[in-house]
Amino acid sequence: MTAELETWGMDEAQGARMPPTLRVLRYHLYTYMRTWRSSLTTSFLAPVLYLAAMGVGLGSLINHHVGTVEGVKYLDFVAPGLLAASAMQVAASDSMYPVMAAIKWIRTYYAMLATPLRVLDVLFGHFAWVVARLVLTAVTYLGVMAAFGTVHSPWAVLALPAAILTGLSFSSIISAFAASQENDQGFATISRLGLIPLFLLSATFFPLSQLPGWMHPIAYATPLFHGVDLCRMLVLGHVDWASAAWDLAYLVALSAFGAWLARRLFERRLVI
Amino acid sequence: MPSHPTSSLGAPAQHLAPGADLVVSARGLVKRFEELVAVDHVDFDIVRGESFGFLGPNGAGKTSTMRMIACMSPKSGGELQVLGMDPQTNGPEIRARIGLVPQEDSLDLQLTVLDNLMIYGRYFDLPRKVIKERAGNLLEFAQLSERAHDTVEPLSGGMKRRLTIARALISEPDLLILDEPTTGLDPQARHLLWDRLYRLKSQGVTLVITTHYMDEAEQLCDRLVVMDKGSIAASGSPASLIERYSTREVLELRFPPDAGPAAAAIDGVAERVEFLPDRVLLYTANGEQTLADVMARGITPVNWLVRRSSLEDVFLSLTGRTLID
Numbered sequence: 001m002t003a004e005l006e007t008w009g010m011d012e013a014q015g016a017r018m019p020p021t022l023r024v025l026r027y028h029l030y031t032y033m034r035t036w037r038s039s040l041t042t043s044f045l046a047p048v049l050y051l052a053a054m055g056v057g058l059g060s061l062i063n064h065h066v067g068t069v070e071g072v073k074y075l076d077f078v079a080p081g082l083l084a085a086s087a088m089q090v091a092a093s094d095s096m097y098p099v100m101a102a103i104k105w106i107r108t109y110y111a112m113l114a115t116p117l118r119v120l121d122v123l124f125g126h127f128a129w130v131v132a133r134l135v136l137t138a139v140t141y142l143g144v145m146a147a148f149g150t151v152h153s154p155w156a157v158l159a160l161p162a163a164i165l166t167g168l169s170f171s172s173i174i175s176a177f178a179a180s181q182e183n184d185q186g187f188a189t190i191s192r193l194g195l196i197p198l199f200l201l202s203a204t205f206f207p208l209s210q211l212p213g214w215m216h217p218i219a220y221a222t223p224l225f226h227g228v229d230l231c232r233m234l235v236l237g238h239v240d241w242a243s244a245a246w247d248l249a250y251l252v253a254l255s256a257f258g259a260w261l262a263r264r265l266f267e268r269r270l271v272i
Numbered sequence: 273m274p275s276h277p278t279s280s281l282g283a284p285a286q287h288l289a290p291g292a293d294l295v296v297s298a299r300g301l302v303k304r305f306e307e308l309v310a311v312d313h314v315d316f317d318i319v320r321g322e323s324f325g326f327l328g329p330n331g332a333g334k335t336s337t338m339r340m341i342a343c344m345s346p347k348s349g350g351e352l353q354v355l356g357m358d359p360q361t362n363g364p365e366i367r368a369r370i371g372l373v374p375q376e377d378s379l380d381l382q383l384t385v386l387d388n389l390m391i392y393g394r395y396f397d398l399p400r401k402v403i404k405e406r407a408g409n410l411l412e413f414a415q416l417s418e419r420a421h422d423t424v425e426p427l428s429g430g431m432k433r434r435l436t437i438a439r440a441l442i443s444e445p446d447l448l449i450l451d452e453p454t455t456g457l458d459p460q461a462r463h464l465l466w467d468r469l470y471r472l473k474s475q476g477v478t479l480v481i482t483t484h485y486m487d488e489a490e491q492l493c494d495r496l497v498v499m500d501k502g503s504i505a506a507s508g509s510p511a512s513l514i515e516r517y518s519t520r521e522v523l524e525l526r527f528p529p530d531a532g533p534a535a536a537a538i539d540g541v542a543e544r545v546e547f548l549p550d551r552v553l554l555y556t557a558n559g560e561q562t563l564a565d566v567m568a569r570g571i572t573p574v575n576w577l578v579r580r581s582s583l584e585d586v587f588l589s590l591t592g593r594t595l596i597d
Binding site: 024034106112114116117118272 | 345387390
């Protein structure tokens, strides 16, 4: 036992075992461990409340008066939309104040950059952490959705990466924005003028056809619409592969652009 | 079988290029921020094992220089070598062997004292076991053993500073960089910190310190440079600087506020005389003798003080008395 531990310690002492990105991810996990209880409750409670209120409450009203929405019960329609929208919200909130804190308030990034870690490691470690949070959120959401009986296809498994990608596209852009800000006032603007309108108007709660025609191109240009569309098709099992490919391409392109921008802005902010 | 030395804090420098015992070497080093030239063609060498100081008023370019040495900030011009490597191409390798104590603490306030060390050690990819061993020694060194499991937030400024220093030592660096280590601390905390830094120095750790406290520089630095407006105004050991830029003693005289003419009659009695609003400073080899000379001229100050010349006199004569913001 002791001998084993010794050998293991010697192996470890060789150094350079863990990629830098993962060392940063480990920092985030470490700090998360201190608050995971409350955070876990929230990430479980939110889908339950939303699905109960929107899907079951509002849904019974809609089903009673309107019948189905796009051929399915309202609960089935709204649930995948909420999955994508909550991924957006989690990713956004983890990319606003925490990034500003690590730059300005706690200065964690500067502490990291005084070690062998580089800006790119810090940034990718942050993204890795956001992805970890998204995995947790999406899996919880899909689990609750299954409990509500809204999962209708094995393709629904792919809604997990779809929701994660949706979140990542927001995280990359918003992280870049956060790194360019001197204070946190811009975050309220992002929420009011960006996230809330997207949440309400990206076909999350009703089909795009309910919006006036001139708004369609606008909705179509926003990332959440594509995330919702992708998640909905996969969860319901009505997959139009051409539009799914288009949604996917949009989200990948946006994430890549956001990551590129974030890297530039992180470098500009942190290496002076 | 111990694979890492845990008894000594900061292992002696190693892998230095043969013949070069220079830990840091700068030639014509420049740092520009758009229009502002923060560091303007400075030259200096820091030898292994010494304690080297950067002295200067606010905005003199000390922190910019420090950040370039720590490979956190790219130079705008000139030459810079740290631990025999080029910061531009070997940043991560150099930083692996440097400990940095930044001007502002960047501790994780929500985490415990021990967790802060554990996490920081992990950035260097040190094995958990090694960090744990070192953390125990370092907390003892920093007199924080009893607070190991407390969160950092409620700790005093001095404790946070000591923790930051302990954190910077977790990788057993060859070079420890301290940017204004005692600013904002009370006298007790400063003296404790000086004691700890002195121990590190005697263990052979190369220290680079910026400060605007002259007593700190006199206590800790073997050699130092005085920076002013981005340039090096003077360099040498504290004693040699005092010898070169000041006199052995200073006689301070106080007069009543309306005694202008009487004070003026002192002129010429010492090597250098400086008139301040509240007192007159006479730079001289022998303060008592000069005092007698002053009295002989029939001038009687309200009170007087003979003291040894200090680095502060050097500093003020080099950088002036005007307030710099």
